[in-house]
Amino acid sequence: MGNCTANMCDRPKNTNIKFSLPGVCFVWQLSMIILFGVFVRYNEESDTHWVYTKMEKNITSDIENDFYFRYPSFQDVHVMIFVGFGFLMTFLKRYSFGAVGFNFLIAAFGIQWALLMQGQGWFHSLDPVDGKIKIGIENLINADFCVAGCLIAYGAVLGKVSPVQLLVMTLLGVTLFAVEEYIILSVLRVKDAGGSMVIHTFGAYYGLSISWVLYRPDLYKSKHMNGSVYHSDVFAMIGTLFLWMFWPSFNSAIAGHGDGQHRAAINTYLALASTVLTTVAISSLFEKTGKLDMVHIQNSTLAGGVAVGTAAEFMLMPYGSLIVGFFCGIISTMGYIFISPFLEEKLKIQDTCGIHNLHAMPGVIGGIVGAISAAAATSTVYGELGLANTFGFKGAIATRVPTVQGGYQAAGLCVALCFGIGGGILVGLVLKLPIWGDPADENCFEDEIYWEVPEDEESVPPILAYNNHMIPNKHANMTETNFAEQH
Template structure:
């Protein structure tokens, strides 16, 4: 595949004008280069992809190597593949894909889609299956994204519909096909440890810190982007505090559960996504964080086990809670924000944020607005109600297309020659890695079982001596 990729890059990929030496001269100001505008956001999303996701998925006691390294592998392949596929839809002209930092940023969003979906099949797939998943998911995602933005024409600044909802239901479709009955009651190796939980929490912290960049990177520069950063931080803060409260309240001993802190605290970042650049008020962002966190928490507690038992959907990392339920809440809030948006609240900038509500070409009002907002492009002349209905259509279309794409991809991933691990070998690094000498799954599991039966914990040093 890398040889094929090299050929495709040789034939189709060239530099964007901002990266092409031929386009520079003595009158060109280097500081006007788009790299200075886009690179800070690219760098932040890069940290989320390669550090945040990798550490977050390294929570398995016997699956830490796989959780992190397979994320690294899948991300590296997904980005280089997305540069090609998305380039044909967004940066293709003059017979070439014109590569820029902005193109890399779009590719990383496509990569995030793959890594979210990966969470649903974590522990029961081989690295070959994951690369195949990325190979198929990115073209499907790119086609759906192009169709929704071009023909349904929606507002989705934080990627709630086209990133979180798509990735969630694609992953659920794939894991539906990869269903393993023996995993419904858990797996003996599907455990965490003190160190693996700390590593996973580190991933959560990286995602938490850089999520404002993720939500704001593609918003309109200026006050829109400023609001996006503020709303994301407020939503994350409120969801974090709510997660701590719920975790303690619903624990029989009143203690905190690490899985809640690692996942539920991030719910606010998703929930504010669809309305992140709107004038919804800080209080609304706070409320969305609380609602998203609450839905996510109870989803992990009740919905995930129900889906595994009754619907044959084994969502290993609970992506339906963190990205699906919160994505639906976020999309609903975005529709409400569109319905309530008026010129009285936004002024002329209403037609920048909601570009499809701008007057059509030839409308006298468009000329008036262009005098106030230079560069304003003609829109579709939609009313708030019409735009809200198109948002609803996009939600259902995206969920349906992603679920079908996930099911079809699951059938391909289930082919025998793609080296799927057996039920006994799931959640085990030793299947795919040369593990260190202190890695002994059978021995550690036996220690855990013996200590649990005696109602005590054996320190690891004592256990090794024994």
């Protein structure tokens, strides 16, 4: 590689990001340092004054520090963000560097902005006394959650955008997320422990809308790169499995101490198990001789975790979780088979990873399941105190009842959809400007554009190395043109 092929030399687009990418990174990181210097401090549990806090609050043991309630879940969520999302997207034959590398970049970029914008940042609980944002372990989890929305959106545009576009998309995405989350969680007082609405619905529609605005009619020119090879599919399974295994931690990470976290983990575990079975069933049913398709196994098996997110903390009951997983496996896999081609052909939405099937539909289902199960909650099932604890019926909303809460939950879903679609269209228009160094239609899904790719036996089109009587086969198609030019 490294040789100038015909395609690359006369390519119509300038993908040089030698100044824009470092520029954005430096300016951004310097801004973060200044803003953190002005606004961010440790909270009372991560400050050396904790020793005084313990005295004041009569806390007898350090194990009561929130760190010990949440750190194991935090680390699981962290793995989902960086390894889970990163490796899930390595399935393309020649975009693994971009998948795992740009995922890494935008997550590290986004979590800093997220700490300022959300969780207990500017929008939530600026300390009333000193005007500072006080951070602890829960903020780190919330920052990871916030970035998850942008990484979901990345799935829709994977391989078709430049890293500079991704940074802009993340910057604006985190900002939109923070406002949306503030409205849903703090204004409407909606419960969404696992973020079916706040994270998945928002993130997915944000990404799909951007992809719709950035529609590439000539994307077929990169069609030969838009697929997997054997080992790239195995790499993607690393992402799938870490997402699948740690999803109970995702949905329980910021749930209530004690039974809240406990129940959220159980519900998610069950929903995910159920999803695997129906995903396999549908995948097998629609392929010749019942063969399974790796795309479904890599993605649809996760749909149950998305859909059980909102209600994970509720008394959904073990069988309720199984039912949610059951339907999501079916719907998500059918989505890959029937809906994705429709979206691409009719609605002009090119969705590289199929986030519509993995995040959008299951996210909306999750919001609906949450609204229904909230509306149906009774003090018989929850106990009076349990009901108040679970739904947060105290303070300003001490008199709210479950049926009303159900209505607010549904309203929250609408807010997430509006922010996702509206925000995505606006951001898409910004990203359409011809200044971001995105790849030409014939160079999509190709690491060569933004990465130094090692010379590699496997990557050298073998035709250049050895040849003579061309034996036509499917594989040779992609190199034949170059071959013809050389002879």
